[in-house]
Amino acid sequence: xxxxFNDIVYxxxxxxxxxxxxxVFVIVLxxxxxxxxxISSSFQYVCAKISPFKLDYxxxxxxxxxxxxxxxxxxxxxxxxxxxxxxxxxxVSAETVTTLEGLDISKQNGYVPAEVYNVNxxxxxxxxxxxxxxxxxxxxxxxxxxxxxxxxxxxxxxxxSIVATVCFFIGGLLATxxxxxxxx
Amino acid sequence: MxxxxxxxxxxxxxxxxxxVEAVSWFRIQEMFHFQSFHMYGVLLSGILVALIGxxxxxxxxxxxxRTKPLQLSANVIxxxxxxxxxxxxxxxxxxxxxxxxxxxxxxxxxxxxxxxxTFIYAFLMKSLPHGGLxxxxxx
Numbered sequence: 001x002x003x004x005f006n007d008i009v010y011x012x013x014x015x016x017x018x019x020x021x022x023x024v025f026v027i028v029l030x031x032x033x034x035x036x037x038x039i040s041s042s043f044q045y046v047c048a049k050i051s052p053f054k055l056d057y058x059x060x061x062x063x064x065x066x067x068x069x070x071x072x073x074x075x076x077x078x079x080x081x082x083x084x085x086x087x088x089x090x091x092v093s094a095e096t097v098t099t100l101e102g103l104d105i106s107k108q109n110g111y112v113p114a115e116v117y118n119v120n121x122x123x124x125x126x127x128x129x130x131x132x133x134x135x136x137x138x139x140x141x142x143x144x145x146x147x148x149x150x151x152x153x154x155x156x157x158x159x160x161s162i163v164a165t166v167c168f169f170i171g172g173l174l175a176t177x178x179x180x181x182x183x184x
Numbered sequence: 185m186x187x188x189x190x191x192x193x194x195x196x197x198x199x200x201x202x203x204v205e206a207v208s209w210f211r212i213q214e215m216f217h218f219q220s221f222h223m224y225g226v227l228l229s230g231i232l233v234a235l236i237g238x239x240x241x242x243x244x245x246x247x248x249x250r251t252k253p254l255q256l257s258a259n260v261i262x263x264x265x266x267x268x269x270x271x272x273x274x275x276x277x278x279x280x281x282x283x284x285x286x287x288x289x290x291x292x293x294x295x296x297x298x299x300x301x302t303f304i305y306a307f308l309m310k311s312l313p314h315g316g317l318x319x320x321x322x323x
Contacts, residue, residue, distance in 0.1 A: 020229050022230035025197055026234040030241060039277040056310075066190045068187075070190040072194060074195070074198040076285060077194060077197065077285060078281070081198075082286045096219045099213075112283065113210070116209065124290075128273065128294050132300070135297070138267070143262070145276055146277070156249055156251050160252045167263025170264055172267040174268055174271070179271070
C-alpha cells in the first residue's frame with residue numbers, strides 16, 4: 001500500500017491512469033458545474049481585458065470568466081508539484097532520444113529541451129514567439145484547442161471537432177518533419 | 185468571486201496533465217514521430233471515457249451539450265496553424281500554463297506569442313474565411 005502511494009506521488013503515471021482520469025475530469029466538470037472543458041477561450045478573455053482597441057471579437061467574454069480562473073489553477077497545479085514533489089526523470093522512448101539527437105537536441109531531466117526553451121538566444125526567442133503565435137491564432141480561428149476540440153468535442157462526436165483534431169495533427173506533423181529541423 | 189472555485193479544478197487538471205507527462209515536449213515529439221503509444225493512449229482513453237460519460241449523461245439527465253458549429257475553412261486552416269504551434273513548442277494551451285507553474289520561465293514568451301496571435305485573429309476575423317471552402321460569406 002505504501003509502495004503504491006509512493007508510486008502515485010513520486011513517479012509519472014502510465015497513460016492508462018492519466019488518460020481515463022482526464023475523461024473522468026471532463027464528466028465531473030459537466031455534472032458538478034455544467035461546464036464543457038475548453039481552455040483557449042482564456043486567451044480571448046485576457047486579450048479583452050488588456051486590449052487598447054475596441055474589437056468585435058473581444059466584446060463579450062463574460063462566458064469565459066471561469067476559464068480565466070481555471071488557467072490560474074493550471075499554473076497553481078504546476079507550482080504545487082514543482083515545490084512539493086522532487087523532480088523525476090521524464091519518460092520517453094529510446095528511439096525518440098536518438099531521433100532528437102539528430103536535431104542536436106539532448107534528452108534532459110526536464111519537461112522541455114534547453115535547446116528550444118532558451119531565452120538567451122534571439123533566434124530561439126523568435127521560434128518561441130512564432131510557436132506561441134500559431135497556438136493563439138490557430139486555436140481562436142479553429143474555435144478551440146486540444147481541450148475543447150480534441151477531448152470535449154470528439155467525445156461529443158462533433159464534426160467540427162473531429163475535423164479540427166485531424167488538422168491539429170497534420171499541423172503537428174508539418175512542424176515535426178519540416179519546420180523544426182529548419183528552425184532549430 | 186464564485187468563479188474562484190475553478191482555480192481548484194484547474195489545479196487538479198494541471199496535476200493530471202503533468203503526472204501523465206502530457207506537458208512534456210519530448211512526449212509530444214515522440215507522438216509525432218509515432219515512436220510510442222503513450223500520448224495516443226492518453227488522448228484516446230481520455231476521449232473514450234468522456235464519450236461514454238457524456239452518452240450516459242445524455243441518456244439519464246436533462247443536461248444538454250453544445251457542440252461547436254462546423255466551419256470548414258476555420259477548422260481546417262486554424263487547426264493546421266494550431267498544430268504547427270503545438271509541434272514546435274510541444275505545448276497546447278493547458279500545458280502552456282502548467283509549464284509556467286513548473287518554473288519554466290521561457291514559456292512566458294510562448295504565452296506572449298499566443299496572446300499576440302489572439303490579437304491578430306481579433307483584427308483579421310472579418311476578412312478570414314470561416315464557412316465552407318467555396319463559401320465567400322463568413323458564417
